[in-house]
Amino acid sequence: MNSRERVLNLIAGKPVDRPPAMPITMMWAADLIGAKYHDYATCAEIQAAGQIAAARQFGFDHVSVISDPCCEAADLGAAIFYPPDGPPAIIEEKALLADAATLSSLRVPDPHRVGSRMANRIAAVRLLRKQMGDTHLIEGWVEDPCAESADLRGINTLMMDYYDDTEFIHALAEFTVKNALKFATAQIEAGADIIGLGDAAASLIGRELYDEFVFPHEKWLVDGIHAAGAKVRLHICGRAIQLADAIAKLGCEIVDLDTMVDLKAARAAMGDRQVLLGNVHTVNAVKNGTVDDMRRELAKCRADAGIAWIAGAGCELPRHSPAENVRCFAEVL
Numbered sequence: 001m002n003s004r005e006r007v008l009n010l011i012a013g014k015p016v017d018r019p020p021a022m023p024i025t026m027m028w029a030a031d032l033i034g035a036k037y038h039d040y041a042t043c044a045e046i047q048a049a050g051q052i053a054a055a056r057q058f059g060f061d062h063v064s065v066i067s068d069p070c071c072e073a074a075d076l077g078a079a080i081f082y083p084p085d086g087p088p089a090i091i092e093e094k095a096l097l098a099d100a101a102t103l104s105s106l107r108v109p110d111p112h113r114v115g116s117r118m119a120n121r122i123a124a125v126r127l128l129r130k131q132m133g134d135t136h137l138i139e140g141w142v143e144d145p146c147a148e149s150a151d152l153r154g155i156n157t158l159m160m161d162y163y164d165d166t167e168f169i170h171a172l173a174e175f176t177v178k179n180a181l182k183f184a185t186a187q188i189e190a191g192a193d194i195i196g197l198g199d200a201a202a203s204l205i206g207r208e209l210y211d212e213f214v215f216p217h218e219k220w221l222v223d224g225i226h227a228a229g230a231k232v233r234l235h236i237c238g239r240a241i242q243l244a245d246a247i248a249k250l251g252c253e254i255v256d257l258d259t260m261v262d263l264k265a266a267r268a269a270m271g272d273r274q275v276l277l278g279n280v281h282t283v284n285a286v287k288n289g290t291v292d293d294m295r296r297e298l299a300k301c302r303a304d305a306g307i308a309w310i311a312g313a314g315c316e317l318p319r320h321s322p323a324e325n326v327r328c329f330a331e332v333l
Contacts, residue, residue, distance in 0.1 A: 059330030087222025140187030144199030203238030244269035260316025
């Protein structure tokens, strides 16, 4: 079976020859082809080249357009810092929605607008589909409502809003979902099989706030992506075990767990059928460990997660991770 079939079969509960490998590769993929990260994040052709090189040389079962969390925020008018060889970053002290009243004037942009960050990501999806055909799973990417709200409002201010301005919280989340759905649909039309959702900010809030303010909008986004014809991979950085049983109700085909989440506990909370991804230690094993360390970590993850598991790290593969370590993800039997 080819890589795309391997992932889709696992999601469907069918037999596979080995666990799929779907680690997040961003700066690592750029370094692999000798590209500056600014160019990788902002040029579809360079990003596609990095992803294809990583998949073909290291046996990964997907290619992805994840690059940084600023793509949508940039097109909405947020202030972004673009270092020459690092990931774009939100300038929080210049948050677009520092004044909450600004939200009323925001409009969901056209993701195809020439020269926009979103159009560049859509172009990368199209290139990956054209060059990889149906051999690998093609993964698009959007920001989940909590994460995108933090990008637009500022993470510290947003955390206060959960107590001080709940009406604004709901209005902002609704806006971000509408934007994400439009952007995700454009990527699906360009050839994405699955849409990754990044929601690191959600790990910073408790279960009570998640249930009231995040889950309903996240569920709306997941259902909308399904309706548009794609599957969903949710990635939440951080310690999110307190959200595990709620996340299981979202209906995501894949839940991608950070290193600090106990896989046994996550499996118990999410049930046997939820496909889990991860969560090999990104630093101790992938970057600084040996091949034996990697094999032990991968074997433990597989044992803890069970059959419905995809090999990957807790988060993005760190820069300068040894090639021999990275190769281990596609060698789990």
